Amino acid sequence: MIKISNKYFWLFNLLFVAGAAWFVCQISILFIQDRLKTSPPLGPGQGSAFKAEKPQAYERYGTIPERNIFNPSERGLKLIPLGDRRAGKRPKNMEAAQLSSSGSLRLVGTVTSQSGRGWAILQEEKDRKQRLYPIHGRVDDGKIVNIARDKITIQSGGKNEVLALSSDKVAGSPPSKPTTSAKEKEAVQKLSTNRFVVNREDVVGMVGNINQFMTQARIKPHFVSGRPGGFAISEIVPGSFFEKIGLRNQDVIKKVNGQPVNKPEEIFQAYSQLIRDSNIELEIERNHQSEVLRYEIR
Template identity: 30%
Template sequence: MSSKNPKNQRPPFEKWYSYLLFAFVGYCVADLAILAYRDRMLPQSAPPAHPKAPPPDNYISSGAYNSITTRNIFASSGVIPDALVDKSKGTEQKENEPVPSQLPLTLIGTLVHSNPNKSIAAIEVRGKNQVVSYSPGKDIEGMASIMKVERQKVIFRNLNSNRLEYLEMKKEGNKVAFGGSPKAGAAGGKEVQKVGDNTFAIKRADLLKYTNDLSSILMQARAVPNREPGTGAINGFRILDMQPGSIYEQLGIQRMDVIKSVDGTPVDSPAKAMELYNTLKNSPKVSIQVERNGKNETMTYNIQ
């Protein structure tokens, strides 16, 4: 009995065998070629070196400090060097002492406070016929800046020349002595005459004698601001004490009176009080509103 041969069957992927063999052979040949030429492919010398930047020079020569050492700044001895000298003039550049001022200003009076910044100087600008009160730090009509207020003297800086100058009150022959009573006049020993209830008469010559020495007048009485209850606003000045026979007593002012206004203008600051006081110079009649024992009264003064 004969048997039939099975049909020849080819293995799967047989057609790819030749391609795989060629790829393997090519890989081996490439690897052998690389091994043969590898030495020639490597660099034969080291790359060129890049020069490094030199480090910054932090050294400073001693000559750079000559301006400090020559002026003795930071010296261990603690000795303060001399002031700089203007060689062109040969004089030291330092603050000079104040000199008498030639500005068109007249010092009328000063009120020196325990706090220097609250001191006041009443100054008349000649030609304008007005008296204005200034405190330290204020400018006078663009001409000067107040530096310090002293008794009968004010020091300021001239804004044009930038130098220190001063004004002093004029020395008058008829002055009110400090700490004493004013000099008695010819009429009954008083310059102020009472001619009616709260009405007085005073000669202009006698009035000018007092207003020309305002600082002396301010020393004859002690006053404090009188404030409104609740708000604390100043509504006048209360006279706490005065010298016997002083001008205040002659004007009919009594202890504990509150001077509230002059000719209807409220007296709500020391500066305003000084300004109003100087209006007496040219006024034919002045009225002062006073609060006395809780009641308002008007004191009238006729300037003869």
């Protein structure tokens, strides 16, 4: 009997350990269940314990669109807070990111490309402020769906509205002789190789229609190692404004008043400076060398 007990003692040991482990597990389960408390069911009149976060004031996030690091041409625009949008109101002192009505807008010019990209320059008749809009850009409650050389199409409320260049701007002087008047001959005075005096009144008259202005030369993006490096000028019409201000074929415009010019909206800003500012410095690359052309606009 003793021999049998010794022979199977390990089996009794194993059963004892297994039983002890099972007993400890059961005690642990009972202990945990006692500590856990089930939340009482919500009554019919009770809602969720979590409350919706209160909407933040516009000032908390308004600086994001105003700085607009992704589209410099629309810096300063403001979003419409959701509450005001539902009520059909706009924030006070809000600069028109979406202009009031196409009836109060005038198409100043367009920029088109073979790739299908395009931009429209619209002017608010009230304050005569001009803005650059890309294709598919928002204008009030509509969207620009097509940009052609002399017109754009705005889709609003399921209808298409065509906004064309003003007839007086389109007609003007014959395109074959855009720069031969006596006034234009006096528009630019050359003081030295890189210094010029430009008559503001004559310049405003010449560049008032950007489409006609851009027929005097061909401007296309210039790339260096695959990256934008300004805009190259070619096919300058002899005797045109471009030639009078000292530009030559194959020149590359790099900077205007120290600011790089790599995007269409930056070209538009430079175009606006030509009309508005009194002194302009144009940094160009000519024959792989940098030169600066200086203009005084009177």
